[in-house]
Amino acid sequence: MSGYGLKLAGAAIAFLVLGFLVIKIFGDIWYRVGLGAALVVVFGGLLLVAWNVDRKDKAKRAGLDELPPV
Numbered sequence: 001m002s003g004y005g006l007k008l009a010g011a012a013i014a015f016l017v018l019g020f021l022v023i024k025i026f027g028d029i030w031y032r033v034g035l036g037a038a039l040v041v042v043f044g045g046l047l048l049v050a051w052n053v054d055r056k057d058k059a060k061r062a063g064l065d066e067l068p069p070v
Contacts, residue, residue, distance in 0.1 A: 030038040
């Protein structure tokens with residue numbers, strides 16, 4: 001039971017640190033080039049991550065469409 005608590009605490013700390021880094025990076029971009037460019041960078045990065053995940057998922061399911069009907 002204590003292993004689960006430690007993992008949960010570790011995940012919470014990692015989430016907190018990641019959130020701080022995202023706010024710091026976004027704030028620095030916003031300060032240097034403006035809100036529009038900061039939003040483009042952040043959402044562009046999210047779009048690239050989503051595209052990569054979708055591409056990998058399509059590669060996993062590549063042969064499933066050729067299966068005979070059940």
